[in-house]
Amino acid sequence: MPDKLTDQTSKPRPSPAGASQAVAGSAAARPGAEGGTPAVEFRDIDIAYGKFVAVRDFSLAIRRGSFVTLLGPSGCGKTTILRSIAGLVDISGGQISIGGRRVDDVPIYKRNIGLVFQSYALFPHKNVFDNVAFGLKYRNVPKADIQRKVRQALEMVRLPGSEKKLPSQLSGGQQQRIALARAIVFEPEVLLLDEPLSALDANMREEMRVEIKKIQKETGITAIFVTHDQEEALSMSDRIVVMNAGAVEQIGTPEEVYETPATAFVADFLGKANMLAGTVSAADQQTATVSLAAGQTVTVASPRALAPGAAVTVVVRPQKLAVGPAATSNRLAGRVVSTSYLGSSAIYEVDIGGRTTIRANTPISGKIAREGEAIDVGFGPADCVLLDENGSRIA
Amino acid sequence: MTRGWTLYDPRLAWILVAPVLLLLIFFLLLPIAVMAVYTFFTFVTAGVETSALTLANWHEFLTDAYYHGFLIKTLRVGAVTALICGVLGYFPAYFIWATTFKHKWLLLLLLIVPFWISFTIRTFSWIHILGEQGLINVTLLKLGLIDQPMQMLYTEGAVIMGLLHFLLPYMILNVYVSLEGIDRTLIAAARSMGCTSAQAFREVTLPLSLPGLAAGLLLCFVLAAGSYVTPQLLGSGRDALFGNLIYDTIMGQLNWPMGATLSIVLFVVLGCFAALYTRYMGMSQIVKGLGG
Numbered sequence: 001m002p003d004k005l006t007d008q009t010s011k012p013r014p015s016p017a018g019a020s021q022a023v024a025g026s027a028a029a030r031p032g033a034e035g036g037t038p039a040v041e042f043r044d045i046d047i048a049y050g051k052f053v054a055v056r057d058f059s060l061a062i063r064r065g066s067f068v069t070l071l072g073p074s075g076c077g078k079t080t081i082l083r084s085i086a087g088l089v090d091i092s093g094g095q096i097s098i099g100g101r102r103v104d105d106v107p108i109y110k111r112n113i114g115l116v117f118q119s120y121a122l123f124p125h126k127n128v129f130d131n132v133a134f135g136l137k138y139r140n141v142p143k144a145d146i147q148r149k150v151r152q153a154l155e156m157v158r159l160p161g162s163e164k165k166l167p168s169q170l171s172g173g174q175q176q177r178i179a180l181a182r183a184i185v186f187e188p189e190v191l192l193l194d195e196p197l198s199a200l201d202a203n204m205r206e207e208m209r210v211e212i213k214k215i216q217k218e219t220g221i222t223a224i225f226v227t228h229d230q231e232e233a234l235s236m237s238d239r240i241v242v243m244n245a246g247a248v249e250q251i252g253t254p255e256e257v258y259e260t261p262a263t264a265f266v267a268d269f270l271g272k273a274n275m276l277a278g279t280v281s282a283a284d285q286q287t288a289t290v291s292l293a294a295g296q297t298v299t300v301a302s303p304r305a306l307a308p309g310a311a312v313t314v315v316v317r318p319q320k321l322a323v324g325p326a327a328t329s330n331r332l333a334g335r336v337v338s339t340s341y342l343g344s345s346a347i348y349e350v351d352i353g354g355r356t357t358i359r360a361n362t363p364i365s366g367k368i369a370r371e372g373e374a375i376d377v378g379f380g381p382a383d384c385v386l387l388d389e390n391g392s393r394i395a
Numbered sequence: 396m397t398r399g400w401t402l403y404d405p406r407l408a409w410i411l412v413a414p415v416l417l418l419l420i421f422f423l424l425l426p427i428a429v430m431a432v433y434t435f436f437t438f439v440t441a442g443v444e445t446s447a448l449t450l451a452n453w454h455e456f457l458t459d460a461y462y463h464g465f466l467i468k469t470l471r472v473g474a475v476t477a478l479i480c481g482v483l484g485y486f487p488a489y490f491i492w493a494t495t496f497k498h499k500w501l502l503l504l505l506l507i508v509p510f511w512i513s514f515t516i517r518t519f520s521w522i523h524i525l526g527e528q529g530l531i532n533v534t535l536l537k538l539g540l541i542d543q544p545m546q547m548l549y550t551e552g553a554v555i556m557g558l559l560h561f562l563l564p565y566m567i568l569n570v571y572v573s574l575e576g577i578d579r580t581l582i583a584a585a586r587s588m589g590c591t592s593a594q595a596f597r598e599v600t601l602p603l604s605l606p607g608l609a610a611g612l613l614l615c616f617v618l619a620a621g622s623y624v625t626p627q628l629l630g631s632g633r634d635a636l637f638g639n640l641i642y643d644t645i646m647g648q649l650n651w652p653m654g655a656t657l658s659i660v661l662f663v664v665l666g667c668f669a670a671l672y673t674r675y676m677g678m679s680q681i682v683k684g685l686g687g
Contacts, residue, residue, distance in 0.1 A: 088583055108586045121584040125602050134598075138589030186588070 037100035039064040039222035040085060040190055046093035047080050054080045055246045058094070062190075062224065063238075067216055069225045071233040072243035073269065078226045081243075082192050085224065087111050099189050109138075114183030114221075118195040120175040122167040128154070128178055129163035135186035153181035156215055173204040180212065184219060191216070193225040197232060209236055230270045234258060242266050258317075264391035267315045274321070274358050275387075276314040280306045287381065290314055294354035298330040301382040303395055312394070313387040320383040321360035323348060324369065327378025334358065336373045350377050427662070433655035441649040452656040462640075462657070466664065469637040472551065473620030476558045480615040481608055483559070484566030488607075489600075491567075492574040503571075506564045518557050518628050525553055525629075549631035557625040562618055566611040573607025574600070609676045617665050637661050 038061040047055040055077040062068050070078035083089040085096060087108035096103050103111055114135075115121075122131050132150045141149070154160050157177035167175055176196055183191055193212070197205045213236050216223045227233055233240050234254040242249040242257055242265075250262035261267035264275060278292040288302040290312055300314060322328065334352035346368055348360045360377050369375050386394045437447045456462050491502045509517060524530045525547040532544040547553055577600060585595040623638035630636075635643075641661065645654035 086583075086587055088587075107591075108583075109589050109591055111587075113587060115584060115587040117580050117584065119578060119580055121578065121580040123581060123585075123599060134585070135588035138594070182588070 036064055038062055038097075039066075039099060040224065041097040041100075042081070042094065043096075044094035045081070045084065045091050045096065047077070047084060047089060048092045053246055055084075058246075058248060060241060060248070060251070062222060064222055065220045066238040067213065067223045067225065067236060069227060069233040069237040069240045070243060071227060071230065071240050071269075072249075073228055075245075076243040077246040078228075078241075078243050079194060082194055082224060082226045085111075085190065086113055086115055086192055112186075112188050114186070114188035114191045116176070116179050116183045116191070116193045116196045118198050120167070120172070120179045120199070122175055122179055122182070124167055126167075127163065128159075128165050128167070128170075131167065131178060132182045132185050134182060135188075139186055141186075149185050150181075153185040154178075156184075156218070157181045157211070171204075172200050173208060176200065176208060177211070180215065184215065184221060187219075187221075189222065191221045191223045193223060195226055195228070197227070197229070205232075212236065234270070242269065244269070260385055260393065261315065262393045264313060264315075264387055267385065267387070271317055271319075272359065274316045274318065276316065276356065276358070278312060278314060280308050280310045280312055282308060288312070288386065292332075292354070292356070294332070294352045294356035296332050296352065298332070298379075299381055300330070300384050300386065302386060306386075306394070311389040313391070315385040315387060316358075316379050316383065318347065318359045318361035320379050321358065321362065321377050322379065323350075323360050323362045323377050324366075324375055326362070326365070327376045329378055329380055331376045331378040332358065333374070333376055336369045336371050336375050338371055339368060341368060348375070348377075350375060352377070427659075430655045431659055433652055434659055436652040436655075438650050438652045444652050452652050455653065456656050456660060462660075465635070465637050465640050466660070469620050469661075470664075472555060472558075472636060473616045476555050476562065476619040477612045477616035479555070479559055480562050480566040481612050484563050484611065485570055485604075485608065488567045488570035488574060491571055503568075506567055509564060514561060515624055515628075517560065518625055521553065521557055521560070521629055522548060525556075548629065549634065551630065551634045553629040554626045554634050554636075557629045558619045558622060561622075561625060562615045565614050565618070569611035569614065570604060570607045573604045573610075577603045606676070609672075613669060613672050613676075617669055620665055621661065 040060075040062040042058050042060045045055055045058040046053065058077075058081060060068075070081055072078050080089055084091050085098070085103075087103070087106065091104065098111065098113070123134070126134070129150055132153055133146050136146045136149060150163070151160065154162060157180055159174060159177055159181070162170070162174075162178070167178065170178065176199075179196070196212070197208055200208060209232060212223075212225075225232075225236060237254055239251060240254055240257050241251050244265045250257050250266045252260075252262075257266055258270055261270065261273070267273040267275065276290075276292050276294065276298075278290040278298075280288050281291045281297065282289040283302060283306040285305050286301060287299055288306045289297060289299045291297050292314070298314060306312070332350075332352045334350040337349040337351050337357060339349075340347040341364075345361055345363050348362070348369060350358050350360060352358050358377055388394050433444075434452050435448045435450070436444045437449045437451065438444050491499065491506075494502070496502070522529065526532070527544040527548070529548070531547065532541075535541045536544065581599050581603075582595050585599050586592070590598060620636070621638060622636060623642060626634055626636045626639055627642075630639075637657070638661070641654055641657045644650050644657055
């Protein structure tokens with residue numbers, strides 16, 4: 001771990017702690033506005049393994065009944081946060097509350113949380129009924145109620161009548177459904193999902209995504225979902241917490257984090273945006289003209305007047321780029337490096353000079369440009385986000 | 396038709412298995428077969444037998460209670476040793492598995508260290524501990540707790556002690572391996588659903604480690620019941636086990652046909668026991684899985 005540690009301390013933080021706190025703070029204000037206590041609240045959480053700091057200064061309030069995703073690359077601390085709610089990891093600073101009750105010193109078995117693991121973690125020596133009934137048994141639920149609740153839970157995950165089967169007799173997707181039934185059957189205060197789809201194959205993943213979301217809506221349970229898959233995060237969440245190196249990069253709705261990334265990391269992690277470095281050559285209140293390092297000049301919408309000479313990065317999503325005759329504004333002349341044909345669309349890697357390659361994902365109209373062809377790419381002045389020299393979005 | 400060898404060629408498989416197969420046939424199956432034939436030979440006098448076929452040896456074994464007593468005693472000592480091994484061995488195995496100590500390999504190495512010293516020497520060492528002039532007696536005498544040395548050596552207790560000393564590492568390793576195979580998220584899952592640590596152990600860890608315990612019990616039982624050196628060194632004549640009886644019959648009385656008969660008896664009894672046990676344990680695993 002030592003290289004990871006130095007990596008973390010030596011790397012300039014794209015977002016100062018104040019900025020991430022402000023975002024987290026505004027998120028915390030939300031449930032307050034609706035008058036309820038948040039289902040889960042983190043205040044200034046620090047988690048360290050020995051000298052390695054896994055999570056720093058993490059604050060977040062999660063509204064009751066919402067579906068919140070912790071998204072980030074592996075090692076960013078998202079799973080650690082999830083495990084800290086469950087009590088599987090001790091926090092070294094700050095406090096965690098579930099339903100307004102501080103749980104820092106509450107042992108795991110008294111926290112009333114439902115956990116779904118990537119590896120399903122079904123008890124291999126118990127059948128489906130005993131697996132699902134497990135949490136109820138330890139809550140002293142009467143036998144007749146256990147029968148009924150287990151049946152209902154199995155109906156909810158669309159596996160009725162599977163009570164007598166052993167986990168080994170079920171497919172991966174079915175096992176994960178049983179794990180989900182087992183986690184929700186005793187009506188926990190929070191449902192924690194630790195990369196529950198990662199072990200499934202692609203088709204099953206898509207199906208389970210819809211299924212989990214549906215069950216979460218039906219039961220109204222508060223769900224915290226951990227993933228490194230941006231598609232899962234974007235399609236399932238009410239809110240996404242994008243994390244990197246143990247700290248929050250941005251908190252927002254899927255649209256917010258995708259359309260207006262707060263930092264260079266978010267822009268790059270969600271959807272591999274094109275990052276065009278440049279300097280402001282002219283600016284007014286609404287627009288800025290940026291001379292790109294690649295040599296061209298573009299004019300983009302700007303939230304405020306920028307100082308000429310300031311270093312900025314223009315962030316453009318591949319989907320926002322027009323190619324060929326469709327490129328009307330901010331035309332950048334280039335040459336196709338590679339073409340990936342996807343059926344309804346195509347992805348072009350275009351060399352626009354200055355050792356800059358730009359990635360465009362556009363619907364196919366007419367002829368597909370081949371490698372080596374000269375081509376223009378362009379984007380509308382408002383179809384981009386401007387980042388300052390620290391990599392934070394200019395607002 | 397000359398074709399190249401493929402990786403999964405059945406001919407290649409036979410060639411690879413052949414050396415072991417030949418070793419087994421010529422040095423295990425064939426000798427056992429010869430022994431089996433010997434049980435029907437006629438004993439004339441010490442060291443002399445004829446190949447006239449007879450059922451006398453089997454008749455003697457089946458009718459003489461002297462042999463039955465030894466067989467039952469041997470099975471009893473084997474069972475007691477295996478059970479004590481199971482009880483004593485589970486805890487260190489669990490400890491090694493559960494510890495957060497960084498150098499777990501060191502603990503496992505400690506288990507194997509005794510194997511570096513000859514088994515016979517390790518058994519002899521008990522004489523210096525349990526004997527009349529041994530460590531325990533001398534210490535207790537010096538402390539004035541006893542007036543005369545206690546009889547510890549050359550008892551069944553000493554034999555079982557020696558067998559435990561010999562067999563515990565096998566038990567610990569067997570249990571440890573099955574514990575190591577348990578997915579720890581299962582325990583986290585049980586805890587998250589309301590189990591205390593002790594309840595999670597009972598619900599998850601213990602049932603999932605039972606196969607290792609069962610395998611350990613069988614191994615210890617068979618090795619203890621088939622032991623010869625330990626009862627020879629630590630037991631008196633009365634504490635001899637079946638193995639010693641065979642040795643005495645062949646080397647002492649030079650009665651090879653009877654010795655062969657007794658050998659085949661022990662071989663068949665332990666073999667049947669192992670087969671039945673494995674079968675039963677295999678069945679019970681499935682039953683346990685279905686019944687929950």
